């Protein structure tokens with residue numbers, strides 16, 4: 001999907017949705033941390049050298065880490081021979 005208008009980011013591709021307002025972490029930064037090996041919510045913050053402030057984003061970050069882990073597993077399963 002290609003972003004348009006105000007939601008377009010600097011690369012002109014996908015919008016970078018803010019996940020953590022307190023620390024200015026967007027979905028790409030969370031994904032970057034996960035791709036770099038962050039396997040938990042706490043490690044996502046640690047990867048970027050920040051700490052949760054208000055804590056409102058913690059559940060979302062946790063879900064994103066779990067989803068990313070699940071995506072990796074499903075990719076393997078989808079690629080497996082039937």
Ligand code: FES
Pocket residue numbers: 019020021022023051052053054055056057058
């Ligand atoms: S929104 Fe992430 S700590 Fe407040």
